[in-house]
Amino acid sequence: MVFAHDVELSLQSAVVLANSALDPVTISTVEELSDFYRKHHFSGRHDRDAAERDAVLALRAEFRTLLTASREDAVGLVNRMLAEEQALPQLMRHDEFDWHLHAVSPDAPWATRFRVELAMAMIDVIRGDEMSRLGVCGDDECEGVVLDLSRNRSRRFCSTTCGNRNAVAAYRARQAGA
Template sequence: MVFAHDVEVGLQAAVDLANTAQDPDSLTTPDDLADFYSRFSYSGRHDRTDEELAEIRGLRGRLDALLRADRDEAVVLVNEMLAEAQAVPQLVRHGDFDWHVHAVPAEAPLSTRILVETAMAMIDVIRIDEMSRLGVCADDDCDGIVLDLSRNRSRRFCSVTCGNRNAVAAYRARQSSS
């Protein structure tokens, strides 16, 4: 394992959220947000309203910029995010998760918690100089973000869909040249 579990989940959630802005947009209803909340085991306040959905959708650009930034740019963005939220790291335990770090209270808006949890996860990425774990999808028709947590750093596509599309294209190219 490269990162602690909470860091990996925070990074995966941030990448997933940023990639929902790809065409077609996959975060359009409060139910879509509820699925995201559940899939990534968020805890605390979740209003399930159109306003909350709009706030979360509004984060996607900031998360995308952070996840595509170089190391020095990422430091600036992380520090801004943490200062904006007046983050105070503290150890918490909830659900199936043992002690891990949260930096804003559970009552804070979900958009604030997502932003801060992403910033906290990025601290570890920056500190151990693992920015190369983040990249852009190798599919020529996709601009999605890839989080490569594999041991051999072999992940190239942001989703199974992009990977399958490229595998089929490569297969067809081999078949036509035979």
């Protein structure tokens, strides 16, 4: 299944945020969070202060739980998130993006918008029965979230680092056995 562009962006940014809490922590300052905002094409209100940083970073655990949940558990999480934020889906067009869904005002706090955007994206994942596109890194020493958007569903690792580490270990194991 090919997801709409806004769904892919929401999923990708949520995975990056969820994984940013792993060692080494990759987002901890207001500046790092502002870089994340720009890199992931967010729009709307962006306060660039410690309160916003704390609110967005507080989403990491909830996002990880949702992104690694079973399909049935994800439904309850998505419904709760949308209800808590009083989401009202509407079609929007802005910047370089064609029509897509937003469910809260662009003036709402970024953490609220991010939370609702992920919940809306997960609706497509759940309805398309594509939960297998989300999982945990195949590296035994890593707990990163993996988003597999590959055509053949072959992505196993959360990062190039984990993939390379496993490829090197497999190579060394083959060499030792030869």
